[in-house]
Amino acid sequence: MTATLALQAGSPVIQTSPLDLLFGPLYWLLNWWSDAMFWVADGTGLELLQYQFMHRAILVGLCIGVMAPLIGTFLVHRQLALIGDALAHTAFAGVAVGLFLNAVFDLGVSPYLTAVVVAVLAALLIELISEVTDAYNDVSMAIVLSTGFALGTTLISINAGGLAVGINQFLFGNLSTVSAENAVILLVLFGVIVATVALTRNQLLYVTFDETAAAVSGISVSWYNRIMVMLTALVVVGAMQIMGVILVAAMLVVPVAGAAQVSRSFTESIFVSIALAELAVLLGIGVAYYGEATAGGVIVLVAVSIYVVAVAIGKLWTTIGADAAPDVGRMGADETESPSD
Numbered sequence: 001m002t003a004t005l006a007l008q009a010g011s012p013v014i015q016t017s018p019l020d021l022l023f024g025p026l027y028w029l030l031n032w033w034s035d036a037m038f039w040v041a042d043g044t045g046l047e048l049l050q051y052q053f054m055h056r057a058i059l060v061g062l063c064i065g066v067m068a069p070l071i072g073t074f075l076v077h078r079q080l081a082l083i084g085d086a087l088a089h090t091a092f093a094g095v096a097v098g099l100f101l102n103a104v105f106d107l108g109v110s111p112y113l114t115a116v117v118v119a120v121l122a123a124l125l126i127e128l129i130s131e132v133t134d135a136y137n138d139v140s141m142a143i144v145l146s147t148g149f150a151l152g153t154t155l156i157s158i159n160a161g162g163l164a165v166g167i168n169q170f171l172f173g174n175l176s177t178v179s180a181e182n183a184v185i186l187l188v189l190f191g192v193i194v195a196t197v198a199l200t201r202n203q204l205l206y207v208t209f210d211e212t213a214a215a216v217s218g219i220s221v222s223w224y225n226r227i228m229v230m231l232t233a234l235v236v237v238g239a240m241q242i243m244g245v246i247l248v249a250a251m252l253v254v255p256v257a258g259a260a261q262v263s264r265s266f267t268e269s270i271f272v273s274i275a276l277a278e279l280a281v282l283l284g285i286g287v288a289y290y291g292e293a294t295a296g297g298v299i300v301l302v303a304v305s306i307y308v309v310a311v312a313i314g315k316l317w318t319t320i321g322a323d324a325a326p327d328v329g330r331m332g333a334d335e336t337e338s339p340s341d
Contacts, residue, residue, distance in 0.1 A: 026184045033059055048289045056183045057175040057242055057295070061281040063190040064239045064251060069259070069273035070197055071235050072252035073266070074228060078208050083229065084249030086126065086141040087119050087236045090148030092245040094118030094237070095170045096155040111170070112185050112237060119233035122148055127226050173244035173296035175285065182241055189238045193231050200227060205266065242285075243296040250300040251277060258307035261314035276306050 034055045041049035048054045075081055097118060098111030122144050129140035169177045197204070206214040207224045215221045232252070239248045259273035284299030291298070 023184050023188070026187050027180060029187070030056065030059070030180055030183055048286065053176050053178060054285075054289065056178045056180065058282075058285060060178050060183055060186050060238075060241055061285055061299075062278060063186055064235075064242070065278035065281045066274055067190055067193050067235045068239055068251035069255045069277045070270060071193065071228070071231050072256040073259075073270050073273055074204055074208050075232065075252060076256045076260070077266070078228075081253045082138065082249070083123075083126065083141055083232055084236055084252040086145035086148070087123055087229075087233045088240065088245045088248045089145045089152070090122035091115040091119040091233070091237050091240055091248075092170060093122075093148040093152035093155075095240075096152040100155045100158070110181060110185065112182055112241070115237045115240065116185075116189070116234065118148070119237050120230050123229035123233040124226060127222070127229055131222065169244075170240065171244050171246055172294050173240065173242045173247070175242060175288065175295045178241050186238045186241065189234045193234055196227065196231060200224065204228060243299065244294075247296040247300050250303060251280075254300065254303040254307050255280065258303075258310035261307075261310040262317070276310070277303070280306055 034052050037049050037055040037058070040046070072081075072084075075083060092115075094115030094117060095111040098109055098114030101107050101109060101114070102111075126140045126144050129143060133140075203214070203219055203224050204227070206217070206219060207221050207228075211221050214224075235252065236248050239251055243251060255273040255277035256269070258276050259269045263269035263272050280299055280303035284302045285295055287293070287302070288295040288298040
């Protein structure tokens with residue numbers, strides 16, 4: 001994909017590899033998106049929309065604003081909020097593996113692709129440790145988190161071929177480093193995540209609220225648990241581009257926590273959390289650009305501010321006698337049906 005040349009809309013996309021041929025329509029979509037953003041920039045005069053790298057960063061941010069709350073809603077209601085941190089640190093190890101392979105063997109592989117592979121394997125390892133050793137989920141997450149981060153720091157410390165150069169962009173995220181190739185990888189992850197949740201929504205919902213009943217009804221609980229952790233790994237890698245390893249888990253939790261304060265059902269909480277996440281992403285990117293700050297940190301601060309407002313609104317509704325925001329135990333109970341496996 002590195003040889004792909006993205007041209008202006010109306011011009012062909014030059015493809016020189018099988019992956020370029022496969023993802024050619026996505027590169028075309030990036031060009032179309034850029035043209036649309038240039039048109040908005042001409043109409044509004046917004047400076048940040050006059051640069052193509054910002055177009056890609058905004059598109060990636062919008063996708064993250066859907067993916068993270070979509071998966072995070074299931075995680076929060078299963079009390080697995082910390083799994084995002086564990087997988088983020090193992091994704092960092094995946095980035096280090098990619099950089100190391102490129103430095104030693106000159107493979108030219110994207111570090112984000114190696115991050116996807118390592119993060120998915122780590123997600124499955126978390127489930128395997130829990131199943132084989134009967135350890136609590138937080139124990140298996142702590143083991144995988146520490147192992148992943150130790151591997152990443154070890155490879156970076158070797159510093160083969162200048163491995164440590166530019167590592168800050170993976171730790172803290174960077175708007176300007178969202179390349180066309182990385183944006184295409186994110187779009188692929190976005191499609192996989194949304195399609196998988198759409199196809200398995202009922203089963204995931206049933207497993208989330210009552211694993212025992214789900215198992216009795218014939219649903220393979222362990223299989224859907226693996227699906228959930230693998231989807232979480234994909235979200236983490238996708239969001240890492242602008243959020244960074246250190247802050248990526250916040251987008252899985254904070255918008256969902258805010259939505260829980262003002263939502264009355266599980267489905268409603270998903271849509272509200274997506275809306276809050278998109279608001280945090282757009283405001284955060286704007287403030288980060290004009291304030292010359294790190295985008296990931298600003299986005300999280302905006303998300304937390306929105307959470308505080310949501311808490312205040314929820315308390316106000318309770319005070320004036322409106323429907324109180326339901327707690328985790330009640331939310332979605334009326335929506336949980338026995339789906340066919």
